[in-house]
Amino acid sequence: MSLIRSGRPSPRRRVEPVFYAFLLPTVLAFTLAITVPALMGITLSFTNSVGFGEFKFTGLTNYIAAFSDPAILKAYGFTIGFAVVTVAVVNVVAFFLALGLTEKIRAKIALRAVFVLPMVISGIVIAYVFNFLFSNSVPEIATALGIKSLETSMLANPDLAWLALVLVTAWQAVPATLLIYIAGILSIPSDVYEAAALDGATSWRKLASITIPLAAGYIVINLIMGFKGFMNAYDIIVGLTNGGPGTSTTSVAMSIFNGFTNGDYSYQMANATIFFLIAIVIALLQLRATHGKATF
Numbered sequence: 001m002s003l004i005r006s007g008r009p010s011p012r013r014r015v016e017p018v019f020y021a022f023l024l025p026t027v028l029a030f031t032l033a034i035t036v037p038a039l040m041g042i043t044l045s046f047t048n049s050v051g052f053g054e055f056k057f058t059g060l061t062n063y064i065a066a067f068s069d070p071a072i073l074k075a076y077g078f079t080i081g082f083a084v085v086t087v088a089v090v091n092v093v094a095f096f097l098a099l100g101l102t103e104k105i106r107a108k109i110a111l112r113a114v115f116v117l118p119m120v121i122s123g124i125v126i127a128y129v130f131n132f133l134f135s136n137s138v139p140e141i142a143t144a145l146g147i148k149s150l151e152t153s154m155l156a157n158p159d160l161a162w163l164a165l166v167l168v169t170a171w172q173a174v175p176a177t178l179l180i181y182i183a184g185i186l187s188i189p190s191d192v193y194e195a196a197a198l199d200g201a202t203s204w205r206k207l208a209s210i211t212i213p214l215a216a217g218y219i220v221i222n223l224i225m226g227f228k229g230f231m232n233a234y235d236i237i238v239g240l241t242n243g244g245p246g247t248s249t250t251s252v253a254m255s256i257f258n259g260f261t262n263g264d265y266s267y268q269m270a271n272a273t274i275f276f277l278i279a280i281v282i283a284l285l286q287l288r289a290t291h292g293k294a295t296f
Contacts (some may be wrong), residue, residue: 038276041269043288062270071222071247072271075255076278082162082251083230089170090177091222097174098181101213111181119175127239130168131155134240159249161241165249169236177222184218185211224286231279 045062049055054151066072098168101112120125135153142150188211196206234253237243243250243258252275259268 001169013287020126022038032197042273044101044266045269045273047266049269050263051260055266063274065267066271066274067295071250072252072255074247075250075252076250078162079231079251079253083148083227085167086166086173086228087223089166090173090226091219093170094174094177094222095219097180098185099207101178102185103181115178118172121172123172124239126168126172127236130164130171131240147229153243156245161245161249164249164258165233165237165240168230169233171224171235173226177226180218180222181215184215187217188214224283227286228279229284231282 044055044058046057047055049059073198084277091243097115099114105111134155139151139153142148149160154164192210193206193215196210198248201209232253233251234257237249237251237254242255256272257269259265261272
């Protein structure tokens with residue numbers, strides 16, 4: 001206290017060298033695996049490189065072409081729409097499942113284990129399993145029930161293929177989101193609910209006035225992490241539709257990777273750079289909109 005009152009700064013705490021010894025390998029690995037390739041890719045986006053050999057700098061040619069490419073614009077539209085719908089579905093389902101799995105019900109521990117199983121299965125494996133279901137089982141059941149719109153595979157229908165992607169992606173993503181919501185709900189003191197019960201609050205009133213406000217930080221985290229993850233959707237889309245029918249479900253990540261193998265390396269690096277900048281802007285907007293709410 002005397003140091004604060006006298007206006008003198010408090011002595012800086014000495015950092016042990018062992019901490020730098022643990023930090024250095026991580027920083028070095030991150031720099032070599034992430035930072036350096038990213039900077040190289042951004043540099044090559046201003047060239048006509050095909051990924052190897054000689055190249056010439058072409059300025060903003062790739063960026064101008066990308067902004068006027070209908071295929072890329074369509075991929076961005078699909079990716080953003082897919083991410084918005086999926087993050088809404090995942091968070092609503094996971095939140096209400098978390099409410100049920102934190103109540104005093106039988107076998108809730110076993111049920112939690114069952115619900116988190118999808119998160120340990122590879123996305124491409126899940127995609128191939130559901131591909132078989134949507135292509136064979138669902139049409140057979142729909143034919144037996146007389147549901148005309150589902151008698152053919154949803155994956156072959158441009159109007160329904162995106163819905164199949166949302167369902168499968170949500171099926172895999174709900175468990176991780178569920179675990180975060182369970183942690184958030186369990187962190188709310190029980191005496192708050194007891195006091196609300198004494199005041200005659202209904203279950204819906206407790207949900208609206210206690211659970212949601214006190215779990216707001218967890219909701220924010222799930223929304224941000226979910227949206228970021230779904231913007232990078234790739235493996236499930238490849239396994240289910242491979243971007244089809246036509247290009248109706250081609251995501252930005254798919255268009256970038258496909259370009260790398262088709263000789264459009266520098267062009268797709270420009271696309272990847274644009275995608276990276278858009279992701280940063282979205283993240284900043286999310287953080288600004290939720291400023292002060294992501295507290296635990």
